[in-house]
Amino acid sequence: MDTTRIIFHLDMDAFFVSVEELLDPSLKGKPVIVGGAKDQRGVVAAASYAARKFGVHSAMPLRTAAKLCPDGIYLDGHMELYREYSGKVHDILCRFSPKVEMASVDEAYLDMTGTARLLGPPLKAAHELHDAMGRELNLNCSIGIGSARVVAKIASDLAKPNGVLFVQPGHEVQMFAGLPVRKMPGIGKVTEARLHELGIRTFADLHARQDLEHEFGAYGSAMAGKARGEDAGGWFDEEIGESAPKSISHEHTFGEDTADIQVLETTLARLTEMVARRLREQKFEARTLQLKLRYSDFHTITRAHSLPEPTSSDHAILSNIRSLFHDNWKKGARVRLLGVHVSGFDSPGSTVSFDFDGAERWKQALSAADRLRDKYGESAVHIGSALKANIRERTHENPAGIRGKQKE
DNA sequence: TCTGGGGTCCTAGGACCC
DNA sequence: TCTGGGGTCCTAGGACCC
Numbered sequence: 001m002d003t004t005r006i007i008f009h010l011d012m013d014a015f016f017v018s019v020e021e022l023l024d025p026s027l028k029g030k031p032v033i034v035g036g037a038k039d040q041r042g043v044v045a046a047a048s049y050a051a052r053k054f055g056v057h058s059a060m061p062l063r064t065a066a067k068l069c070p071d072g073i074y075l076d077g078h079m080e081l082y083r084e085y086s087g088k089v090h091d092i093l094c095r096f097s098p099k100v101e102m103a104s105v106d107e108a109y110l111d112m113t114g115t116a117r118l119l120g121p122p123l124k125a126a127h128e129l130h131d132a133m134g135r136e137l138n139l140n141c142s143i144g145i146g147s148a149r150v151v152a153k154i155a156s157d158l159a160k161p162n163g164v165l166f167v168q169p170g171h172e173v174q175m176f177a178g179l180p181v182r183k184m185p186g187i188g189k190v191t192e193a194r195l196h197e198l199g200i201r202t203f204a205d206l207h208a209r210q211d212l213e214h215e216f217g218a219y220g221s222a223m224a225g226k227a228r229g230e231d232a233g234g235w236f237d238e239e240i241g242e243s244a245p246k247s248i249s250h251e252h253t254f255g256e257d258t259a260d261i262q263v264l265e266t267t268l269a270r271l272t273e274m275v276a277r278r279l280r281e282q283k284f285e286a287r288t289l290q291l292k293l294r295y296s297d298f299h300t301i302t303r304a305h306s307l308p309e310p311t312s313s314d315h316a317i318l319s320n321i322r323s324l325f326h327d328n329w330k331k332g333a334r335v336r337l338l339g340v341h342v343s344g345f346d347s348p349g350s351t352v353s354f355d356f357d358g359a360e361r362w363k364q365a366l367s368a369a370d371r372l373r374d375k376y377g378e379s380a381v382h383i384g385s386a387l388k389a390n391i392r393e394r395t396h397e398n399p400a401g402i403r404g405k406q407k408e
Numbered sequence: 409t410c411t412g413g414g415g416t417c418c419t420a421g422g423a424c425c426c
Numbered sequence: 427t428c429t430g431g432g433g434t435c436c437t438a439g440g441a442c443c444c
Contacts, residue, residue: 015444061410064409247414247416249413251414253411288436306437
């Protein structure tokens with residue numbers, strides 16, 4: 001049996017800029033920079049290929065971009081519109097595979113395993129997908145094909161712009177050998193510098209070294225594996241599919257640093273409102289609340305507090321965030337950024353209406369119990385009888401207050 | 409050159425429990 | 427009374443991605 005998976009990674013080319021061009025075709029071919037005004041605090045979110053010729057690239061401070069490309073067209077951007085187009089992209093992808101995962105607004109993974117009978121071989125399916133994006137949305141994209149997510153991701157990067165690349169299973173090492181380590185997803189500025197110090201510059205260098213685990217811990221062997229075209233969990237990495245969000249946050253960088261308590265308090269209240277509203281929209285409640293505080297010198301601290309019971313109320317969140325702020329802000333110190341972050345989600349229904357959706361919970365609990373029994377034997381597990389009384393026990397990892405017997 | 413905003417995942421230490 | 431090992435939770439910070 002052939003168990004090789006076929007994964008597509010699709011990446012929209014210069015997505016924000018391309019959508020802006022749909023809105024205003026006169027922008028085509030011009031150096032367009034999305035992210036904000038030239039003199040604003042902020043960074044480039046996207047740059048057209050014409051702007052890139054000046055050396056402008058995403059994540060670059062706007063003020064730097066303004067020096068490199070003073071005559072560029074600087075736009076604030078329309079996030080709502082990009083999300084709308086992202087939805088259209090998603091709709092098209094769903095015609096090609098039942099397993100689609102949007103990794104961000106402008107990129108996605110598709111599990112194409114077993115679609116050959118319907119859509120033909122991978123390259124044919126990829127070209128049809130590519131054509132559909134052009135024909136129906138008037139947008140360019142690049143598609144990478146491989147046997148694991150990392151492979152597909154690296155391939156789509158190599159395929160840019162507007163191309164398709166299939167890395168045949170088994171040919172990863174050979175195909176990637178000459179690539180700089182930075183091309184590997186997960187290796188950024190810091191890890192790249194550390195690798196360079198060790199004389200490791202390419203994927204091939206990465207293979208040749210046996211001491212990565214020693215230098216980088218578990219992450220080291222993962223890197224070596226990835227360089228061979230394996231995903232973190234081995235050849236058969238995680239399923240492709242959407243997963244529930246794990247955190248919600250909003251933050252704000254002031255146009256000018258401030259120590260004005262009124263401004264700081266108002267900002268905390270506004271950020272909290274935005275976070276709480278989204279929590280309620282998603283029907284989530286959060287247990288862990290976190291404040292982020294960045295001073296003028298860019299020194300940044302985070303301070304968290306976990307509640308005994310989850311909440312989505314503005315008042316509860318704000319009062320906790322305010323105490324975190326007042327307990328930690330160096331009075332009078334000028335602040336560059338404030339942020340409010342919540343995590344540790346629980347859907348309110350799972351706590352309140354246990355009796356109504358109890359069946360599913362029990363199923364989960366029992367299957368968890370079964371796994372423990374498999375591991376430790378029949379007497380290892382007792383389902384807690386105080387199930388209702390002891391609501392707090394039931395976290396995601398411990399759905400019904402199951403306790404494994406101690407192994408003394 | 410002065411460094412956004414929204415996320416995910418990892419590490420590491422300490423508290424606490426058995 | 428001391429020791430220790432394993433597991434989980436919590437907090438802080440940081441790398442990385444788009």
